[in-house]
Amino acid sequence: xxxxxxxxxxxKVLAAALGVTAVAGLSSFWNARIGSGEExxxxxxxxxxxxxxxRKAAPVPAGIVHASDAGARGVNITIDDGPxxxxxxxxxxxxxxxxxxxxxxxxxxxxxxxxxxxxxxVAAGHRLCDHTVSHDVTMDRKSEAYQSKQILDxxxxxxxxxxxxxxxYYRAPGGAFTPYSRRLxxxxxxxxxxxxIDSKDFERPGTEAMVxxxxxxxxxxxxxxxHDAGGDRSQxxxxxxxxxxxxxxxxxxxxxxxx
Numbered sequence: 001x002x003x004x005x006x007x008x009x010x011x012k013v014l015a016a017a018l019g020v021t022a023v024a025g026l027s028s029f030w031n032a033r034i035g036s037g038e039e040x041x042x043x044x045x046x047x048x049x050x051x052x053x054x055r056k057a058a059p060v061p062a063g064i065v066h067a068s069d070a071g072a073r074g075v076n077i078t079i080d081d082g083p084x085x086x087x088x089x090x091x092x093x094x095x096x097x098x099x100x101x102x103x104x105x106x107x108x109x110x111x112x113x114x115x116x117x118x119x120x121x122v123a124a125g126h127r128l129c130d131h132t133v134s135h136d137v138t139m140d141r142k143s144e145a146y147q148s149k150q151i152l153d154x155x156x157x158x159x160x161x162x163x164x165x166x167x168x169y170y171r172a173p174g175g176a177f178t179p180y181s182r183r184l185x186x187x188x189x190x191x192x193x194x195x196x197i198d199s200k201d202f203e204r205p206g207t208e209a210m211v212x213x214x215x216x217x218x219x220x221x222x223x224x225x226x227h228d229a230g231g232d233r234s235q236x237x238x239x240x241x242x243x244x245x246x247x248x249x250x251x252x253x254x255x256x257x258x259x
Contacts, residue, residue: 057166057188057189057190058189059186059187059189060186060189060190060191060259061186061191062179062182062183062185062186062192063182063192064177064182064192064193064194065169065191065192065193065194065223065257065258065259066194066196066221066222066223066257067222067257067258068222068223068255068256068257068258069255069256069257069258069259070222070253070254070255070256071253071255073251073252073253074222074252074253074254074255075218075222075223075224075247075252075253075254075255076102076103076222076223076224076254076255076256076257077095077100077101077102077103077224077226077240077244077254078102078103078104078105078129078171078193078195078223078224078225078226078257079091079102079103079104079105079226079227079228080104080105080131080171080225080226080227080228080229081105081106081107081110081131081135081227081228081229081230082104082106082107082110082114082117082227082228082229083104083106083110083111083114083117083118083121083228083229084110084114084117084228084229084230084233085114085117086233087228087229087233087236087237088104088114088117088120088121088228088229089117089120090228090233090237091226091228091233091236091237091240092120092121092124092126094237094240094241094244095124095126095240095244096124098240098244098245098248100244100254101124101125101126101127101254101255101256102126102127102254103126103127103128103129103168103169103193103256103257104121104126104127104128104129104228105129105130105131105169105171105193106118106128106129106130106131106154106158106167107131107132107133107134107135107154107229108130108131108132108133108134108153108154108155108156108157108158109133109134109157110229111154111157111158111161111162112157112160112161114161115160115161115162115163118158118161118162119161119162119163121162122162122163122165127167127168127169127256128158128162128165128166128167128168128169129167129168129169129170129171129190129193130151130154130155130158130167130169130170130171130185130190131154131170131171131173132150132151132154132172132173133149133150133153133154133157134150135173136150136173136176137173137174137176138176139172139173139176139178139181140172140176140177140178140181141176144180147178147180147181147184148184151170151181151184151185151188151190152184152188154167155167155188155190166189166190167190168189168190168191168259169190169191169192169193169257170182170185170190170191170192170193171192171193171194172192175194175195177192177194191257191258191259193223193257194223195223195224195225196217196220196221196222196223196224197213197214197217197218197220197221197223197224197225198213198225199213199214199224199225199226199236199239200213201226201227201233201235201236201239202227202230202231204231204232204235205235206235207235207238207239207242210235210236210239210243211239211242211243211246214239214243214246214247215246218247218250218252222255223257224243226239226240
C-alpha cells in the first residue's frame with residue numbers, strides 16, 4: 001500500500017499544535033493534558049462522541065490491553081485491515097443482526113479510500129483502531145521516525161475519514177509493537193491493543209476450522225481477531241454468523257477493550 005506523508009504532514013502537525021495552544025488560551029476549561037505510559041501482544045461501550053482533530057486525546061496506559069470492559073464473561077470482537085467495500089458491509093450486517101459492537105482496526109490508506117465505510121462503522125456504534133498506514137509487519141525493526149509516521153499519519157487519515165472521530169486504540173501489524181510505538185500511541189489517546197484468539201481467517205482454513213478455533217481457545221482470553229479485508233472474507237462472515245450466537249449461548253457478553 002502507498003504511504004502518505006512528507007513535509008506537508010509535519011506542517012499540519014505544527015499548525016494543529018499552534019491551534020490547540022490558541023484555543024487553550026481563550027477557554028480556561030480546555031486544558032491540554034499530555035501523558036505517557038508503558039509492553040507484546042497476546043494480547044469500552046457505545047460509539048464515542050466526535051472529537052475535533054485539533055484537540056489532544058486524553059492519554060491512556062501504554063500497556064497492551066487484554067481485558068474487556070464487559071467484565072469477566074466479556075469478549076471483544078476486533079476486525080482488522082479494512083475497510084473494504086466488498087466485506088466490511090457484510091461484517092457490519094452480521095454484527096447488527098446479532099446486536100454486537102466491535103472494534104475495527106483500520107489501515108490508513110483503506111480508510112482514506114473508503115470514508116463512507118468508516119462513517120458507517122462509527123454510525124453503527126463500533127469503535128476505531130489505528131492499524132498504521134501500510135500494514136508493515138516489520139515495523140518493530142524500523143526507526144522511531146518511521147514508526148511515528150506510520151502511526152500518526154494513519155491516525156490522521158482515519159480521523160479525517162470518520163468526520164472527526166478519533167481511533168481509540170492502536171494495533172501494530174502482526175503484533176510488531178515496540179516500547180516506543182506503545183508510548184507514542186498512548187500519548188495520542190490510543191490504547192495499544194493485542195489479541196488472545198486468532199481465528200486464522202487470513203489463511204482461509206474453512207469456516208468450520210475457524211469456528212473450532214474460537215470454541216477451543218475462548219478460555220485464552222477475551223479478544224478475538226478477524227479480518228474484513230485482504231482478500232475473500234466469505235469464510236469470516238460465515239464464521240461470525242456461527243460464533244456470535246454460540247458465545248451468547250455460553251453466557252458471554254460483548255464489549256470493547258478496556259481503555
